[in-house]
Amino acid sequence: MPSEETPFDANAPAWPTVSVVVPTFREAESLPYLIDRLGSVARSRGLRLDLTIVDDDSRDGTAELVRARPEDWLRLIVRTSDRGLSQAVLEGLRHARGEVLVCMDADLSHPPEAIPAMLAKLAEGADFVIGSRYVEGGSTAHDWGFLRWANSRVATWLARPLTHVSDPMSGFFALRRRTFEAGRDFNPIGYKIGLELVVKCRCERVVEIPIHFADRRFGASKLSLRQQLLYLGHLRRLYAFRHGLFTPLVQFLVVGGLGVLVNLVLLTLLLAAGAATRVAVALAILGAMGSNFALSRRGRLAPEPELAWPRALVRYVAATAPGALLDWLVTLAAIDRFPAWPPQAAALVGIAIGAALNFAASNYLAFRARHVRVRRPPA
Numbered sequence: 036m037p038s039e040e041t042p043f044d045a046n047a048p049a050w051p052t053v054s055v056v057v058p059t060f061r062e063a064e065s066l067p068y069l070i071d072r073l074g075s076v077a078r079s080r081g082l083r084l085d086l087t088i089v090d091d092d093s094r095d096g097t098a099e100l101v102r103a104r105p106e107d108w109l110r111l112i113v114r115t116s117d118r119g120l121s122q123a124v125l126e127g128l129r130h131a132r133g134e135v136l137v138c139m140d141a142d143l144s145h146p147p148e149a150i151p152a153m154l155a156k157l158a159e160g161a162d163f164v165i166g167s168r169y170v171e172g173g174s175t176a177h178d179w180g181f182l183r184w185a186n187s188r189v190a191t192w193l194a195r196p197l198t199h200v201s202d203p204m205s206g207f208f209a210l211r212r213r214t215f216e217a218g219r220d221f222n223p224i225g226y227k228i229g230l231e232l233v234v235k236c237r238c239e240r241v242v243e244i245p246i247h248f249a250d251r252r253f254g255a256s257k258l259s260l261r262q263q264l265l266y267l268g269h270l271r272r273l274y275a276f277r278h279g280l281f282t283p284l285v286q287f288l289v290v291g292g293l294g295v296l297v298n299l300v301l302l303t304l305l306l307a308a309g310a311a312t313r314v315a316v317a318l319a320i321l322g323a324m325g326s327n328f329a330l331s332r333r334g335r336l337a338p339e340p341e342l343a344w345p346r347a348l349v350r351y352v353a354a355t356a357p358g359a360l361l362d363w364l365v366t367l368a369a370i371d372r373f374p375a376w377p378p379q380a381a382a383l384v385g386i387a388i389g390a391a392l393n394f395a396a397s398n399y400l401a402f403r404a405r406h407v408r409v410r411r412p413p414a
């Protein structure tokens with residue numbers, strides 16, 4: 036790393052004070068090395084730096100170790116409830132008093148020597164600086180298996196609609212405390228706290244600096260399959276935060292689009308199997324309704340997600356029956372009237388008209404529910 040060799044520039048503006056936050060779970064073996072390296076970066080570069088270790092009650096000697104250290108810039112927070120990497124980081128960031136906040140892992144995967152380069156980027160006007168494995172000059176330790184590599188790339192790709200940086204998964208980042216304090220609605224699930232902060236603090240100038248991501252020397256990774264599933268839920272929430280109303284609309288269109296597909300495929304199969312036209316059209320419509328119902332409940336598009344599914348299904352059928360019936364009648368009429376058309380084309384006309392009726396009806400009912408209040412006599 037070239038910045039390591041650059042001597043401290045006396046003419047450069049003074050460094051801001053830096054609070055480093057490190058979440059830990061069973062990292063007692065790594066911590067002495069991390070503290071030593073942070074200490075020597077601070078000394079050699081003239082940085083005012085403090086370190087907050089946010090430990091989820093590891094009981095592996097972490098607390099004793101921190102207490103026995105001579106440095107007066109160390110702080111330990113031991114958490115006994117609401118465990119989790121992101122929650123720990125947020126708690127540490129809230130306690131931090133430095134002008135700049137840096138977050139990193141305890142296991143020496145992230146080089147403390149890169150911190151001055153991060154500060155320089157902030158001074159140049161960046162809102163958020165990421166220590167990145169994937170920009171020019173960055174690298175990962177050799178023994179990263181294919182699976183871990185592929186996994187990381189897919190996760191990165193899924194974050195594309197939120198940010199264009201090459202390593203949004205990184206847990207090594209820096210931002211001004213001001214930026215953090217302007218963030219709102221923090222609600223991370225899983226461990227992608229950096230991505231959460233970029234989105235919720237509305238960081239616009241996100242800059243990456245290359246780092247070498249070293250393999251951990253001690254202990255074990257805490258990344259599990261469960262964490263990766265949580266990541267998908269986290270992404271959904273971040274998309275919703277960033278894109279607002281757009282997301283329910285897109286979900287609605289996806290569910291509806293799949294319903295159309297189910298309808299057409301069923302219709303084609305049933306007609307090919309020799310079913311009577313009226314029966315085939317009816318079953319295709321029912322199949323699409325079933326798929327729409329199941330998908331909208333999964334995606335929590337349904338108006339009352341807390342309702343048990345049998346009741347929800349009854350309500351759903353009652354609400355959509357008029358459109359479905361109209362769809363059936365129009366499709367059959369179109370097949371009758373335009374024998375030259377493929378029946379799928381007739382079905383599309385029926386779907387469009389039936390869906391329009393249901394759309395208008397549900398909007399009307401929602402309007403009434405909002406604006407027409409039933410007056411009750413005082414008790």
Ligand code: GDD
Nearest residue numbers: 058059060089091119120123140141204205206256257258
């Ligand atoms: N307080 C607390 N609570 N800390 C935790 C917890 C927890 O439940 N789980 C993990 N940590 C700490 C670890 O002790 C370590 O300091 C840091 O969080 C990262 O955990 P690792 O187990 O080392 O994760 P990793 O190496 O798989 O993940 C790293 O790479 C990812 C990108 O591939 C981290 O840098 C992630 O932040 C990063 O997203």
Ligand code: MN
Nearest residue numbers: 140142144251
């Ligand atoms: Mn690690």
